[in-house]
Amino acid sequence: MRGLEPRALELEVAPLNAWARLLLEQLGDPRISGGRWAQALKVRVQRTDTLRLLTTPELDDFLRRVGDATARLINMENFRRRRLFFETGRIDYSWMSAWSRRFTDYSDIYKLLGSKNFHEACRLIGEQWRSFLGLLKAAKEGKLEPWQKVRPPGYRKRDGQRIPIIVVRFDNYRIDLERRVLCLGYWNVSIPFKGKPRWLTRPEAKQGRLIITTIP
Numbered sequence: 001m002r003g004l005e006p007r008a009l010e011l012e013v014a015p016l017n018a019w020a021r022l023l024l025e026q027l028g029d030p031r032i033s034g035g036r037w038a039q040a041l042k043v044r045v046q047r048t049d050t051l052r053l054l055t056t057p058e059l060d061d062f063l064r065r066v067g068d069a070t071a072r073l074i075n076m077e078n079f080r081r082r083r084l085f086f087e088t089g090r091i092d093y094s095w096m097s098a099w100s101r102r103f104t105d106y107s108d109i110y111k112l113l114g115s116k117n118f119h120e121a122c123r124l125i126g127e128q129w130r131s132f133l134g135l136l137k138a139a140k141e142g143k144l145e146p147w148q149k150v151r152p153p154g155y156r157k158r159d160g161q162r163i164p165i166i167v168v169r170f171d172n173y174r175i176d177l178e179r180r181v182l183c184l185g186y187w188n189v190s191i192p193f194k195g196k197p198r199w200l201t202r203p204e205a206k207q208g209r210l211i212i213t214t215i216p
Helices: 018-027 057-088 107-113 115-140
Strands: 008-013 050-054 165-168 173-176 181-184 189-194 210-214
Touching (some): 057 115, 057 210
Antiparallel strands (some): 008 210, 050 189, 165 210
């Protein structure tokens, strides 16, 4: 974990998906794009709150252990799927193909993450490969700019080290806005945070996927 600030972590709620990013690049800001957005594909554009978690050395160790296990799952699945793509041209975008290995190849990771969070990590992997498939189709149809190169999902690595990431399902965490604490359900852990949530304070807001990453 060299080069990382050990007690600074980033929390994201409901990240923008790949198709939404593509439309933003192609169509511009929906507030000023007018009719172009009316003609666009139906895409769920999600909002994100980013907060800083105030951890202790003990919490750091725990979060790094969980984050490293999730990164290992992502890297192993992407290795398998990349090999399938480069050798056969097929694209595995199903979250169930990773889920089906929870008691075999990934049994230790499954036990550490818990059923709900392992399931959400599998869904994240599937979404990335489904986005890759969609972007390949868009490139084939000439909908991408020449500089927009489409590459299969890669590995969470930097300088030979895994980059930790924690993926938490929407129903497995709670944000206490009054106490300013993030509560992680499966692990029964509470972490203070710093920052001002913008979207979660709105009555119509729905809690989405939570992602915790270290900040370089």
